[in-house]
Amino acid sequence: MILGLCGSPRAQATEHVLEATLKMLEERGLETRLWTVRGKRIGFCVHCDGCLGGGGCVIQDDVQEVYPLLREAEGLIIASPVYNGGVSAQMKAVMDRTRALLASDPDSLRGKPGMAIAVGGDRAGGQELALQQISTYYTINGVLTLSGGFFGANLGASFWSKDTLAGVKGDEEGFRGLRKTVKRFSEHIKRREPET
Ligand SMILES: Cc1cc2nc3c(=O)[nH]c(=O)nc-3n(C[C@H](O)[C@H](O)[C@H](O)COP(=O)(O)O)c2cc1C
Structure with missing residues (x-):
């Protein structure tokens, strides 16, 4: 199972892009x-x-749902809106709380592929910084960051929403980068799957 974590508190641009990615x-x-x-x-x-x-995190809230999902996932996608040049506070809180997962099983994420998606309202509003923040999180926790590579998806998938759902839907360059990233990510997952 590939787990997509969405860092937006709204059913708008980021959620749309993540749903398209999972599709x-x-x-x-x-x-x-x-x-x-x-x-x-x-x-x-x-x-x-x-x-x-x-023994896990002592805070009994909805983040408890994420731990078993992360353990089970064979690959990870973190998609976040850009807030002040980084990931949303909600997404960062979830990242920090995974300390409890890694404390109980330091290998729970190790070697799993991860991709990053950042959605900003401005064309150059800090998407690369948010992508870097996600990939730094991956590096620290043993996740292997996969991007779509040069010519469009250097650090992952970067979107310009113009602060609207219609804006992100019209971001053809963003979707081109996303397709490149998805291709590499899925090819990597397939290579890891045991032959049947
Ligand atoms: C608190 C806050 C901070 C933001 N900071 C930035 C920013 O630094 N750069 C940017 O491009 N957009 C910024 N935005 C705009 C959002 O990234 C943009 O509207 C995005 O599409 C929101 O994603 P959503 O539609 O999934 O909620 C900010 C929005 C909020 C609410």
């Missing part, structure tokens, strides 16, 4: 699952170190 992966024969921060109760990591004993 592309399903067309390539992969099972997917979307988890969104939208409507969820998400507390901040308070560095209580309660998780370091390996």
